[in-house]
Amino acid sequence: MSAPATKTMNMIEAINSALDIMLAKDPDVVIMGEDVGYFGGVFRATAGLQAKHGKTRVFDTPISECGIIGVGVGMAAYGLRPVPEIQFADYIYPGLDQLVSEAARLRYRSANDFICPMTVRSPFGGGIFGGQTHSQSPESLFTHVCGIKTVIPATPYDAKGLLIAAIEDNDPVVFFEPKRIYNGPFSGYYDRPVEPWSKHEGSAVPEDYYRIELGKAAVVREGEAVTVLTYGTMVHVVKAVVAEHGIDAEIIDLRTLLPLDIETIEASVKKTGRCMVVHEATRTSGFGAELAAQVQERCFYHLEAPVERVTGFDTPYPHSLEWAYFPGPVRLARAFDKIMKD
Amino acid sequence: MEQSTKDNLAPLHLHIPEPKFRPGDVADFSDIIVPEVDIHPRPDEHVMPADIHALAYGLVRVLGDDHQATGSWNPGLDNATLQVMLRKMLLLRAFDDRMFRAQRQGKTSFYMKSFGEEATSVATTMALHSDDMCFPSYRQQGILITRDYPLVDMMNQIYSNRGDRLKGRQLPIMYSAKDYGFFSISGNLTTQYPQAVGWAMASASRGDTRISAVWCGEGSTAEGDFHNAMTFAAVYNAPVIFQVVNNQWAISSFSGFAGSERTTFAARAIGYGIAGLRVDGNDALAVYAAMQWAANRARNNGGPTLIEYFTYRGEGHSTSDDPSAYRAAEEYAQWPLGDPVTRLKDHLVTIGAWSDAQHDALIIELSEYVKTIQKEAEQNGILGHGLHHPFETMFEDVFEEMPWYLKEQCAQMLEEQQDKFGPNWEAR
Numbered sequence: 147m148s149a150p151a152t153k154t155m156n157m158i159e160a161i162n163s164a165l166d167i168m169l170a171k172d173p174d175v176v177i178m179g180e181d182v183g184y185f186g187g188v189f190r191a192t193a194g195l196q197a198k199h200g201k202t203r204v205f206d207t208p209i210s211e212c213g214i215i216g217v218g219v220g221m222a223a224y225g226l227r228p229v230p231e232i233q234f235a236d237y238i239y240p241g242l243d244q245l246v247s248e249a250a251r252l253r254y255r256s257a258n259d260f261i262c263p264m265t266v267r268s269p270f271g272g273g274i275f276g277g278q279t280h281s282q283s284p285e286s287l288f289t290h291v292c293g294i295k296t297v298i299p300a301t302p303y304d305a306k307g308l309l310i311a312a313i314e315d316n317d318p319v320v321f322f323e324p325k326r327i328y329n330g331p332f333s334g335y336y337d338r339p340v341e342p343w344s345k346h347e348g349s350a351v352p353e354d355y356y357r358i359e360l361g362k363a364a365v366v367r368e369g370e371a372v373t374v375l376t377y378g379t380m381v382h383v384v385k386a387v388v389a390e391h392g393i394d395a396e397i398i399d400l401r402t403l404l405p406l407d408i409e410t411i412e413a414s415v416k417k418t419g420r421c422m423v424v425h426e427a428t429r430t431s432g433f434g435a436e437l438a439a440q441v442q443e444r445c446f447y448h449l450e451a452p453v454e455r456v457t458g459f460d461t462p463y464p465h466s467l468e469w470a471y472f473p474g475p476v477r478l479a480r481a482f483d484k485i486m487k488d
Numbered sequence: 489m490e491q492s493t494k495d496n497l498a499p500l501h502l503h504i505p506e507p508k509f510r511p512g513d514v515a516d517f518s519d520i521i522v523p524e525v526d527i528h529p530r531p532d533e534h535v536m537p538a539d540i541h542a543l544a545y546g547l548v549r550v551l552g553d554d555h556q557a558t559g560s561w562n563p564g565l566d567n568a569t570l571q572v573m574l575r576k577m578l579l580l581r582a583f584d585d586r587m588f589r590a591q592r593q594g595k596t597s598f599y600m601k602s603f604g605e606e607a608t609s610v611a612t613t614m615a616l617h618s619d620d621m622c623f624p625s626y627r628q629q630g631i632l633i634t635r636d637y638p639l640v641d642m643m644n645q646i647y648s649n650r651g652d653r654l655k656g657r658q659l660p661i662m663y664s665a666k667d668y669g670f671f672s673i674s675g676n677l678t679t680q681y682p683q684a685v686g687w688a689m690a691s692a693s694r695g696d697t698r699i700s701a702v703w704c705g706e707g708s709t710a711e712g713d714f715h716n717a718m719t720f721a722a723v724y725n726a727p728v729i730f731q732v733v734n735n736q737w738a739i740s741s742f743s744g745f746a747g748s749e750r751t752t753f754a755a756r757a758i759g760y761g762i763a764g765l766r767v768d769g770n771d772a773l774a775v776y777a778a779m780q781w782a783a784n785r786a787r788n789n790g791g792p793t794l795i796e797y798f799t800y801r802g803e804g805h806s807t808s809d810d811p812s813a814y815r816a817a818e819e820y821a822q823w824p825l826g827d828p829v830t831r832l833k834d835h836l837v838t839i840g841a842w843s844d845a846q847h848d849a850l851i852i853e854l855s856e857y858v859k860t861i862q863k864e865a866e867q868n869g870i871l872g873h874g875l876h877h878p879f880e881t882m883f884e885d886v887f888e889e890m891p892w893y894l895k896e897q898c899a900q901m902l903e904e905q906q907d908k909f910g911p912n913w914e915a916r
Binding site for chain 2: 176202207208210212213215216217218219220221222223224225226228240243244247248252253254255256257258259260261292293295315316317361404405406408
């Protein structure tokens with residue numbers, strides 16, 4: 147049997163391919179959101195899908211995130227498999243009650259009478275000069291809610307396989323897409339030329355259906371000196387810094403934040419004896435706090451240094467001072483210096 | 489602006505709505521206009537919403553003061569159907585009385601009666617098809633009773649006992665019954681509104697013939713979900729029927745805090761360009777007729793309708809509420825639209841299809857019937873007396889498959905039970 151045909155795709159193309167395949171495969175899949183229909187989405191993730199699959203399968207909505215997600219819950223109750231897009235993660239808050247109190251609890255509160263197989267896609271994260279309403283990373287709001295899975299891809303290959311698995315999952319999934327790396331893996335050096343996805347192995351994407359199981363992390367670089375737990379854009383920033391400074395780090399791309407792949411994390415930290423958690427989101431009560439707690443509960447007697455957190459600052463995402471806010475190469479290098487000295 | 493000019497301006501003042509009567513006041517509703525039957529005749533179901541604005545400010549009535557059913561809205565139900573309607577409303581009232589008492593006896597934590605509002609859940613459901621989807625708020629147990637959902641299952645849920653289909657997870661009365669077209673009750677208000685629209689959109693997109701109907705109280709029309717749902721329903725012409733049970737009170741806040749001092753709740757439809765009907769909610773035949781009109785309209789791709797049932801919450805918000813602390817005692821007795829059960833009964837008696845003796849006998853029969861079912865339910869346990877679903881069910885159904893951390897937490901909880909109750913605790 148020959149290897150499946152692959153194509154070089156950026157992350158947007160990979161997401162578009164996943165949606166296209168699922169629309170064709172499952173008549174219950176419905177895509178809706180602001181500007182996703184005829185126009186194909188402000189980031190082009192749904193380009194061409196309405197023309198191919200029809201207006202009742204892929205359509206525009208009113209500017210109402212509560213409405214989009216609430217309507218999605220009702221469609222799921224009917225038996226459909228809605229895949230709404232929230233145009234920016236920063237806009238998701240009007241829909242939060244429908245996600246937290248409704249979608250997430252429907253299976254539990256009805257004892258399996260009703261379920262909500264809905265995947266909410268939303269671009270998140272900064273590094274695009276989006277200011278405080280187009281840059282946020284609200285993932286820890288969702289990992290804190292029981293009944294929602296939270297998924298964040300870091301490559302086109304993962305984006306497609308994880309999105310297909312998310313859509314096929316029978317529980318609600320929040321699927322955050324790191325928009326800074328839609329078109330290329332960002333090294334964190336904003337003043338250097340942008341690298342295209344075509345130079346990255348993660349851009350070789352099978353054209354056909356495949357899935358990547360939710361809840362499984364990927365070890366993207368094996369190493370002995372320190373474990374780095376991260377996801378999304380920061381996977382690439384960490385890789386660049388590690389390469390530049392010659393650090394023998396083991397980098398784990400979590401891919402799914404909830405349910406967390408605790409086995410991979412535990413094995414790695416017990417091996418290296420050091421752990422750094424890295425995310426772009428604000429620090430206090432961020433997902434890094436959960437990761438640090440899990441690591442110290444399970445690996446405390448293997449640790450040779452305190453768990454280090456490298457995150458965004460606890461301020462709204464600034465516009466002009468974006469690169470002073472972003473947990474880039476300087477902040478990471480200082481953290482590596484610290485954790486390796488201890 | 490010059491300071492001297494500012495000095496000449498009258499001070500602004502903030503309006504805080506106040507109900508007409510408080511405890512100790514004599515309730516006098518003589519200012520409520522009760523129009524004649526058929527003041528706004530029944531329009532064709534394909535009418536343009538803009539042509540029926542008067543219906544959003546009027547009051548659809550069928551039963552007159554003479555207890556006769558007249559006018560163009562009269563649904564013309566046969567005597568047998570009217571008797572079923574009365575029976576369902578009486579059964580609902582008997583069930584409510586029994587479960588309210590069970591809460592007072594300490595058998596459960598909470599209950600909510602629908603006294604005075606029975607027509608808005610029973611007559612409405614009778615006007616729907618049995619497979620249309622209902623998205624209730626918390627006071628529509630009449631839907632389940634009308635659709636012959638087993639009373640024992642309702643009671644098991646209220647007792648959170650080992651027979652509870654919802655595994656003891658929900659506050660009493662937050663039922664879920666998919667097979668009976670009854671969506672899981674949330675407890676967060678009006679979240680079901682956009683969900684009902686989504687269900688209706690799905691049905692339409694599939695070329696199905698089923699429609700959805702959704703209920704909320706007048707107080708929770710203030711939630712954003714209400715307005716988001718109206719927008720979506722209008723945009724996609726969804727086959728959904730929005731119902732506002734205006735029972736005048738949202739716990740202790742009168743309807744003025746949802747905007748009733750300025751307009752009707754049915755008139756909310758006008759801004760969205762959808763049909764709006766304001767209906768005498770204590771006139772079971774008017775309620776039936778309005779729902780039938782809206783259902784026919786939706787089923788023929790005429791789109792959504794908003795119906796306001798003008799009614800009155802005859803008792804407290806719930807078992808946790810004491811309405812004598814904030815409203816006049818005699819309000820319900822003075823309510824100008826009467827009692828929905830009494831009005832339907834008077835109609836049946838007037839047309840010779842019922843008698844006082846039959847009525848009294850039916851009340852006793854239903855009361856005894858509910859008591860019998862209650863005994864059956866209590867065989868499965870009452871709240872707090874140990875007969876509940878197994879402990880580990882607490883961790884089931886968070887997800888389709890239980891993730892590792894819930895398995896860990898489940899094991900911890902079971903160990904805690906052993907610490908608490910000692911060895912062999914499971915046998916207790």
